Amino acid sequence: MANHKLDFRDKPINLNERGGRKWVYAKKPSGKWFTRRTIFSYFMLLFFAGAPFIRIKGNPLILLDVANQKFIIFGAIFWAQDTFILALLMLSFVLFIVLFTVTFGRLWCGWACPQTIFLEMVFRKIEYLIEGDYRARHKLDNSPWTTNKIFKKTLKHGIFILISIAMTNTFLMWFIGSDGWVELITSPVQENWSGFIVMLLVSAFFYWVYSFFREQICTMVCPYGRMQGVLLDSKTIMVTYDYRRGEPRGASGNGDCTDCKQCISVCPTGIDIRNGTQLECINCTACIDQCNKIMHVTGKAPGLIRYASEASITGGHTKIWNARNRAYSMVLLIIFSFFVYTLVTRPVIETTILRTPGLLYQDHEKAISNVYNIKIVNKTHNEMPLEIKLISHNGNIRMAGNKMTIKDQGMFESTFLLFIPKDEIKSDKTEVEFGIYSNNELIETYKTTFVGP
Numbered sequence: 189m190a191n192h193k194l195d196f197r198d199k200p201i202n203l204n205e206r207g208g209r210k211w212v213y214a215k216k217p218s219g220k221w222f223t224r225r226t227i228f229s230y231f232m233l234l235f236f237a238g239a240p241f242i243r244i245k246g247n248p249l250i251l252l253d254v255a256n257q258k259f260i261i262f263g264a265i266f267w268a269q270d271t272f273i274l275a276l277l278m279l280s281f282v283l284f285i286v287l288f289t290v291t292f293g294r295l296w297c298g299w300a301c302p303q304t305i306f307l308e309m310v311f312r313k314i315e316y317l318i319e320g321d322y323r324a325r326h327k328l329d330n331s332p333w334t335t336n337k338i339f340k341k342t343l344k345h346g347i348f349i350l351i352s353i354a355m356t357n358t359f360l361m362w363f364i365g366s367d368g369w370v371e372l373i374t375s376p377v378q379e380n381w382s383g384f385i386v387m388l389l390v391s392a393f394f395y396w397v398y399s400f401f402r403e404q405i406c407t408m409v410c411p412y413g414r415m416q417g418v419l420l421d422s423k424t425i426m427v428t429y430d431y432r433r434g435e436p437r438g439a440s441g442n443g444d445c446t447d448c449k450q451c452i453s454v455c456p457t458g459i460d461i462r463n464g465t466q467l468e469c470i471n472c473t474a475c476i477d478q479c480n481k482i483m484h485v486t487g488k489a490p491g492l493i494r495y496a497s498e499a500s501i502t503g504g505h506t507k508i509w510n511a512r513n514r515a516y517s518m519v520l521l522i523i524f525s526f527f528v529y530t531l532v533t534r535p536v537i538e539t540t541i542l543r544t545p546g547l548l549y550q551d552h553e554k555a556i557s558n559v560y561n562i563k564i565v566n567k568t569h570n571e572m573p574l575e576i577k578l579i580s581h582n583g584n585i586r587m588a589g590n591k592m593t594i595k596d597q598g599m600f601e602s603t604f605l606l607f608i609p610k611d612e613i614k615s616d617k618t619e620v621e622f623g624i625y626s627n628n629e630l631i632e633t634y635k636t637t638f639v640g641p
């Protein structure tokens with residue numbers, strides 16, 4: 189590849205020679221790709237804000253209720269006992285991301301990542317509106333504190349703080365649900381100081397990220413960005429500079445690149461795409477639009493910077509499928525099919541029966557009794573009348589009625605005594621089996637031990 193200088197590799201682009209922050213004043217992007225991204229981002233923003241309010245059979249579309257170990261993902265309910273199924277789902281998701289990245293590069297970063305969407309489509313747009321484009325902002329930042337500057341900075345940061353608070357509250361709804369959130373904000377602050385302080389801290393964090401830290405999340409912090417080196421290959425499609433067409437650059441060369449550096453001025457991470465694939469490139473497409481404008485002015489064909497693979501630029505290889513992404517697809521298909529199978533065939537209730545810790549057995553005249561703790565999780569969307577019976581022995585269960593009704597997605601926890609006649613106890617540890625019935629239909633069995641003399 190024709191690179192003029194390689195010193196861009198010496199240090200992160202947003203640090204100066206002394207290691208201090210070099211602020212990126214990105215030019216306001218515009219063009220075909222930016223319009224497409226803007227429309228897509230509105231759908232994503234709608235999804236972020238609307239997901240906790242969308243209901244499927246009365247349940248939120250997404251709920252990550254960590255406190256109660258209950259997760260709802262697109263209407264499917266997962267409990268702590270479903271860790272295996274959740275792990276399969278996570279594994280499928282990671283594999284999907286890998287497959288997607290191998291084939292289409294950092295499409296996620298440029299189009300769907302919340303960091304990019306909020307920074308480029310919300311915070312940066314407000315900044316452009318209040319402080320102007322890159323030159324005006326640079327001038328404002330380097331000017332003395334006049335009334336105009338104080339007004340603009342106060343207005344901008346005031347709006348940033350309000351948006352950060354709104355983001356935190358939306359984020360909170362993903363974890364406690366919209367009803368839980370309404371309950372939280374309508375109850376007096378003094379009843380929930382810890383929640384209130386967490387909300388303020390998270391808001392302060394968002395405000396700091398989107399006001400000051402900005403693109404450094406992508407270039408220095410995000411682990412996904414760091415993985416690009418091992419995921420991308422020469423056939424991966426990404427935002428690429430066609431150096432065969434562009435070089436030698438500049439007025440004296442005869443390549444299509446005029447060396448106007450407009451692609452750099454518009455880049456939100458401040459890099460030069462002409463240096464080739466760099467982990468700082470979030471594939472935001474801003475340089476495609478900007479370079480196309482220059483090509484239009486110079487009367488050249490658009491697409492000097494475009495979505496393309498290295499292989500397609502060097503040798504015209506345009507096939508998307510190769511051995512690597514075929515292999516990933518196969519593994520993904522197997523794991524995802526297994527996930528769907530385990531999800532569809534999982535029991536509708538999850539029962540745990542354990543002997544109460546620290547208690548042995550009680551000796552009665554004709555029977556021996558053990559104390560058990562029982563926990564039943566209803567994974568269905570229906571209320572379930574349940575009944576517990578001992579099916580392995582001729583025993584007797586004593587619980588406050590041994591009939592129970594569990595609300596949809598509810599949990600039942602209790603303690604009961606199991607009596608087994610002495611003549612049925614053959615050793616000091618006997619395996620017993622319980623049956624859980626609903627409307628006289630056996631729906632689950634559970635084995636545990638019964639201790640005796």
Ligand code: SF4
Pocket residue numbers: 429434444445446447448449450451452462478479480482492493
């Ligand atoms: S915008 Fe296009 S023509 Fe201008 S420097 Fe970048 S690649 Fe070259």
Ligand code: SF4
Pocket residue numbers: 427451454455456457458459460461468469470471472473474475476
């Ligand atoms: S190089 Fe182009 S696609 Fe990559 S981050 Fe910069 S402007 Fe966006």
